[in-house]
Amino acid sequence: MANTVKRVNIMLGEEQYERLSKAKINISSFIRDLLEDHFSQTVINISVNQQTFDLYNEVISNTGATDEDIEPYLKEVLKKVLDKRMKQIEKLRLKLK
Numbered sequence: 001m002a003n004t005v006k007r008v009n010i011m012l013g014e015e016q017y018e019r020l021s022k023a024k025i026n027i028s029s030f031i032r033d034l035l036e037d038h039f040s041q042t043v044i045n046i047s048v049n050q051q052t053f054d055l056y057n058e059v060i061s062n063t064g065a066t067d068e069d070i071e072p073y074l075k076e077v078l079k080k081v082l083d084k085r086m087k088q089i090e091k092l093r094l095k096l097k
Contacts, residue, residue: 010031012020020027037043048056059065 012027020030037045
């Protein structure tokens with residue numbers, strides 16, 4: 001059975017509307033995608049600086065890579081972050097002795 005859609009009205013700021021229009025973004029699809037990501041059990045959003053954002057877009061758009069291709073590397077980075085934090089906590093713990 002196909003997903004049915006419901007009509008809702010939203011209010012946008014004038015600048016938001018202009019940016020979406022200029023980018024030729026279908027607002028309905030855009031909002032549906034954002035809601036799917038928000039409520040997904042397997043999607044994460046990461047805030048990055050502009051340089052990282054640009055690099056991500058360049059790699060994804062020019063290589064055919066997907067987020068699934070990036071996932072194994074993300075796991076490795078998370079392990080490194082955890083190791084670093086554990087070392088910091090251990091140093092702090094030793095100071096308390």
